[in-house]
Amino acid sequence: MRFDRMIADEVRIEPRDWMPEGYRRTLIRQIAQHAHSEIIGMQPEGNWITRAPSLRRKAILMAKVQDEAGHGLYLYSAAETLGVDREELLDLLHQGKQKYSSIFNYPTLTWADMGAIGWLVDGAAIMNQVPLCRCSYGPYGRAMVRICKEESFHQRQGFEILHTLSHGTPAQKAMAQDAVDRFWWPSLMMFGPPDSASTHSAQSTAWGIKRFGNDELRQRFVDMTVPQADVLGLRIPDPDLRWDEATGHYAFGAIDWDELDRIIRGDGPCNAQRMERRRTAHEEGAWVRDSADAYARKHAAAATTTSDAA
Ligand SMILES: [Fe+2]
Ligand SMILES: [Fe+2]
Numbered sequence: 001m002r003f004d005r006m007i008a009d010e011v012r013i014e015p016r017d018w019m020p021e022g023y024r025r026t027l028i029r030q031i032a033q034h035a036h037s038e039i040i041g042m043q044p045e046g047n048w049i050t051r052a053p054s055l056r057r058k059a060i061l062m063a064k065v066q067d068e069a070g071h072g073l074y075l076y077s078a079a080e081t082l083g084v085d086r087e088e089l090l091d092l093l094h095q096g097k098q099k100y101s102s103i104f105n106y107p108t109l110t111w112a113d114m115g116a117i118g119w120l121v122d123g124a125a126i127m128n129q130v131p132l133c134r135c136s137y138g139p140y141g142r143a144m145v146r147i148c149k150e151e152s153f154h155q156r157q158g159f160e161i162l163h164t165l166s167h168g169t170p171a172q173k174a175m176a177q178d179a180v181d182r183f184w185w186p187s188l189m190m191f192g193p194p195d196s197a198s199t200h201s202a203q204s205t206a207w208g209i210k211r212f213g214n215d216e217l218r219q220r221f222v223d224m225t226v227p228q229a230d231v232l233g234l235r236i237p238d239p240d241l242r243w244d245e246a247t248g249h250y251a252f253g254a255i256d257w258d259e260l261d262r263i264i265r266g267d268g269p270c271n272a273q274r275m276e277r278r279r280t281a282h283e284e285g286a287w288v289r290d291s292a293d294a295y296a297r298k299h300a301a302a303a304t305t306t307s308d309a310a
Helices: 002-008 021-040 042-046 055-080 086-094 112-134 138-166 170-189 201-206 214-232 257-264 271-284 286-309
Strands: 242-244 249-251
Touching (some): 021 055, 021 201, 021 271, 042 112, 055 086, 086 271, 170 214, 214 249, 271 286
């Protein structure tokens, strides 16, 4: 079959190509979940824009939050090439029928959380997303190339916030440590359940959507992050963390999968608040969508009149 041959030859699948229904559905689910994560992810950081400690920090944070909105837009557009409507996907999110990343259900309690999110959460996102640049579906892979460039800026700005705090006063250093203490384990959970418990992995790998297992990506993230924590002068909150000479990797402690389950089921510290805010933002934006529609109709009508005249 042509589709299988294209996948085997690593030729990109494009919207015009025939594809199995399961491939289309898997991509819609994954891209939508990803898009939802980008726009819900604006909330924990949007919380700190008015309280950023300087004009420079405020400008950087605003740019980052706007980037996340842009990532959402690229991804909803990529999903639309598969024959769904953005409005439909947003409805599914608002009805709780599609998910977003568990990480955004944790609160942002201090300014240092902006650092921990950039360094750890955007860092984990990059680890997950760089392989997606080679995803077999063209529009998704191309969107990811642009997104990953911006994510690396997000990661650097988070690292810089923590570096400044950890080399500041003892109180600032303690605030940075507290943020890392709270965001470390949830960041490891961002890679999803262990491969042994993951339901979609094998088929997604065969289809060239997923390139590496959850556990492998999680391990890479730990290996990349631990030396950075040393540079920051901050401690990773895991007493079992140690370098393993035999494997050439850092060994780390057990992850609390019950906590992840609870959050996925909607029972995390901020699930209700995030969804409520999202629905309100959508309702309050109705006039913008209506105006854009009216404007587009007016222009379409004017174009028809002109071409009739010609
Ligand atoms: Fe993003
Ligand atoms: Fe980001």
